[in-house]
Amino acid sequence: MDAQFQISTDEKVINPVCDFTQSWGVNCGLTTGDALRFSVALSELVTDIILFAFPDDSNQNFEIKFFHTFSHVEIVISELGEPFDPDRHTYDAQNALTEGNFDGAGFLLIKTFSDEFSFINKGKKGKEFRLVKNIEVHDIDKLLELSAEQRETKPDSEGDQESTIKLEEFTVSRIKPEDAEDISKLIYRTYGYSYNVEDLYLPKKVEESVLAKDKLGVIARKIDGEAIGYFAVIPKDNSRIAEVGEAVVSPKYRKNGVMSSMMEQLIEIAESKNLSMLFGEAVTVHPVSQKVNNKFGYKTAALQLASSVNVKYKGFDEDYSQPISMAMDFLPILPSHDKxxxxxxxxxxxxxxxxxxxxxxxxxxxxxxxxxxxxxxxxxxxxxxxxxxxxxxxxxxxxxxxxxxxxxxxxxxxxxxxxxxxxxxxxxxxxxxxxxxxxxxxxxxxxxxxxxxxxxxxxxxxxxxxxxxxxxxxxxxxxxxxxxxxxxxxxxxxxxxxxxx
Structure with missing residues (x-):
């Protein structure tokens, strides 16, 4: 979470909140225009809450939380004002023209200026509104829009080859901020632009996440310094476990034990950080990733149905006829002694x-x-x-x-x-x-x-x-x-x- 505010039901707070939202949106990666429109959507919602959720009391408060990821920004507003049914407040253009009735126009504006807008009735705990705006990364958008066939020509041709280079020696070490560019290049050279973690294509984003200790990772290099492998886990923010989220070995150096060596060092790092467990989500479209997890001792503990939609997986039919399900695999790191x-x-x-x-x-x-x-x-x-x-x-x-x-x-x-x-x-x-x-x-x-x-x-x-x-x-x-x-x-x-x- 980037920020959290308790806002009073005083109309004077609307402008400062919107000014913050616009600046925050730009800093998170929104264009100036998108940040402005998103702040207007928030302004409309905050105004509606102040005027209609608390019509007779100006001494109440409600909460606004700000979140962002690489791909989107999100604002969550929670309030304990008067109940209402959004289905009874839909905008009718004809009524607006003939009768001057603009009921629902505010919600229409909010939906127009947001990419996602949801309302959740929480009963005694009030109401929750969620606004989402997607971040456009223009310098890679055109590449990401290429068809799967175009994007995967290089990785497929390389991946189909047997390991042609035998390594006598390589090193594995903890990732540092200065490794960021090599990590991005390694991902590109192995997967083209088909890898699903988009921020790995942006060295600055990789560097920021390493500096912020958002991930624990290792990088494998030849003796001459060439990067040949990268493996990272992402610690959960509310528990002493971490998710195996990012892994790659350069195709021409596979079958040299690079992945095993990186996994061994990651486990040592996890132990040194007092993490109790590693886990990973393995797609069930094919068993390849599950086989890799099984090799390192992971055990399947859950099956999560319909986990993702509209996802393309390299080398497999793009027209998979249902949402992708995931096997959740766990690897205990620290032994449990007490029952x-x-x-x-x-x-x-x-x-x-x-x-x-x-x-x-x-x-x-x-x-x-x-x-x-x-x-x-x-x-x-x-x-x-x-x-x-x-x-x-x-x-x-x-x-x-x-x-x-x-x-x-x-x-x-x-x-x-x-x-x-x-x-x-x-x-x-x-x-x-x-x-x-x-x-x-x-x-x-x-x-x-x-x-x-x-x-x-x-x-x-x-x-x-x-x-x-x-x-x-x-x-x-x-x-x-x-x-x-x-x-x-x-x-x-x-x-x-x-x-x-």
Whole structure:
């Protein structure tokens, strides 16, 4: 998060907030025009909140949060003002012309000046608005727009060759800011412009992330200094685990043990940083990445359906007929000595315990005798706009959990998601009964996420809106296939699937 403000319901705050938004947008990479339009959209929304959400009270506050990534900027506004139904405030051009009724014009302007605009009704916790503007990276846009065939001619021709150069010696060392340009060149020379992490093509972005310690990585070089491999993991911001996110070895130097050497050093770095686990998401369009993970000891612990859409994977049919699913693979780094108490829902107990055993993690399943709920639930929401998916993270249950979750799901469904993920804490004694209580929402199993949030274990369940053909989902490991079968059975027997068919 870049910034967070508590804003008073005083119209005098509108101009300063918009001035900040415009400057912030430009600094994040928006063009001057896009930053101006985005600030106008925010101005309209803030004005509507001040005038209509709190019509009789000017002594209230609401919250604005600012986020940015390489590809987009996002503003999240949360307020506890009067309820309203956006469907009853749609703009009608004819009414505006004949009757002077401009109701809904503000929302139309906001949608026009934003690339994504969503409204989520959170019940007793008020309303949430999310505005997103995509960042155009003009110096690589034309290259990224090339067809997959054009982009992949070079990598495919090189990748099909056997290793032609035998290395007697190479070095592997921690990445430094001055390695940034070599990393970008290595990615380009290996993948052309088909690699899915776009900021790796911009040396300045790579340098910034290394300086900010946003990633832990290593680079492999020949004795003459030529970069031949790069491997990095991205630490999670709320737990002592890291995601294997970026890996490349120059095609002509493959089969020299470069990847293995880099992985070994990354594990040593992870241990020195006191990280408990590494994890990676492996596509199920093909088993190649899963095979690599399996080679290094990763174990499949979850299957996440419909994780991404409109994604092209090098060397495979671009017309894949359904959203891409992901196998979530985990590699424990630090051994677990003490048995942690966990509270397992009966219907998932066997598969979760088998997953713990596969990972070599000792747990002590507890019988629930009683539990206490907080007054209000502690729930976090993350939205991935590019994949039309959302993640709901439950940190603590409150008396309002069922109504809170139901309202949140209803609000998200208005934006036509592909999938909604729900992470439930397994070290909370309320989880078994609360999962049972939300059975009508028709979430199904996804898997076990060890140490995933707040260094605690979570059960991930998923609500899937896409039609999934499990014959198209390839899983490499035997245990991963058991998870696939379990998920497929629950998906096919889900009441919502029966209604559709």
């Amino acid at each position: 942690k108490p966990v509270y397992l829902p009966d219907k998932y107990s066997d598969i979760i315990l088998a997953t713990y055993d596969e990972l070599g993690i000792n747990v002590d399943p507890q019988k629930v005798t009683e539990y206490h709920l907080a007054e209000t639930s502690d729930i976090d929401l993350k939205i991935n706009y590019s994949s039309y998916s959302s993640l709901i993270i439950v940190e603590n249950y409150g008396n309002d959990f069922i109504s809170e979750l139901s309202e949140l799901v209803d609000g998200l469904e208005e934006n036509s998601p592909e999938t909604i993920l729900l992470d439930l804490p397994l070290e909370n004694s309320a989880t078994p009964e609360q999962l049972h209580n939300i059975s009508e929402l028709n979430f199904i199993y996804s898997g076990l996420l060890p140490h995933y949030h707040y260094d605690a274990d979570f059960l991930r369940v998923q609500k899937v809106y896409s039609d999934i053909d499990f014959n198209l989902i390839e899983i490499y490991s035997d245990f991963g296939k058991k998870i696939k079968t379990f998920v497929a059975d629950e998906y096919n027997n889900n009441p919502e699937r029966s209604q559709k068919s």
